[in-house]
Amino acid sequence: MSVVTRSLVRLYPDAFRERWGSMVEDEARGAGWKSWPNLVAGIVDMWLHPALWPADFPAQRHRRVATMGITVALAAWFLSHLAAEQAGPLPADAVRNTVTHGCTTLLLLGIALVAPRPRPTPAAAITLAGWAVRRLAGPTLLGTAVVVSVHGGLDADASPPTLRTAVLAAWWISLGLGAIQIPRIFTGVGADAVVPPGTRRLRIGVWTLAAASAAGGATILGLSVAGAGFHPLGAGIGVGLLLLTAVCAGTLGDLRDLTDPGDLSGPGNPGDLPSES
Numbered sequence: 001m002s003v004v005t006r007s008l009v010r011l012y013p014d015a016f017r018e019r020w021g022s023m024v025e026d027e028a029r030g031a032g033w034k035s036w037p038n039l040v041a042g043i044v045d046m047w048l049h050p051a052l053w054p055a056d057f058p059a060q061r062h063r064r065v066a067t068m069g070i071t072v073a074l075a076a077w078f079l080s081h082l083a084a085e086q087a088g089p090l091p092a093d094a095v096r097n098t099v100t101h102g103c104t105t106l107l108l109l110g111i112a113l114v115a116p117r118p119r120p121t122p123a124a125a126i127t128l129a130g131w132a133v134r135r136l137a138g139p140t141l142l143g144t145a146v147v148v149s150v151h152g153g154l155d156a157d158a159s160p161p162t163l164r165t166a167v168l169a170a171w172w173i174s175l176g177l178g179a180i181q182i183p184r185i186f187t188g189v190g191a192d193a194v195v196p197p198g199t200r201r202l203r204i205g206v207w208t209l210a211a212a213s214a215a216g217g218a219t220i221l222g223l224s225v226a227g228a229g230f231h232p233l234g235a236g237i238g239v240g241l242l243l244l245t246a247v248c249a250g251t252l253g254d255l256r257d258l259t260d261p262g263d264l265s266g267p268g269n270p271g272d273l274p275s276e277s
Helices: 003-008 014-048 060-082 091-116 121-152 161-188 199-226 232-258
Strands: none
Touching: 003 014, 014 060, 060 161, 060 199, 060 232, 091 199, 121 161, 199 232
């Protein structure tokens, strides 16, 4: 039982575990297996509320929320792109283009608002480039291989079904890995390379991401349920986008509860902040 308890506690964010991990583990051991459901619920709750993690400076919370916002935006883009590639629930080109382009525009705007700003120094540029290469080399090579094979003479209709499936799977895997790795760039670099956004810009950015997820999710879910026939994948995508909207709403509530009138620029010397890789 102690092994399971210790393993569950390790799933908490590092900042939480460093501050309260030993206390939580001691209490859980005392309660035995009955504490496991509460531990799982606490793990999910903490990962959904990065603004509440222990922090030494406001800028640390800002960067965590910014990373969460980028993650939500990329997840929403991935889901909406997946819906647009299906024969349903968006069969009409006009509807597909309107939903896809509208959501993508809002998501790009949200990312621009929540993303940390690179410092205008050669050292910062080198650091960011290094992390980008480290994180994105795999997905980029895989996606490039798919594009080269398709444009190099691979006939999707004439190819064996297993080959078509493999190429399609490789394409979606490359997109998924890219969506996972991009936020990790910002968790890896330190404050000497990027400056986290202020509270006001974070709020506007998260509101924008919430609007994009809500509009896309409601549209896709509605078309999947009320269309010519029920589309399970489309309905699941719509629900997923609405869940991302709920994550944004919770983050906005956290920012409202934690905001201090002077908490807009972080510590006096942001360069002292470590990375949170």
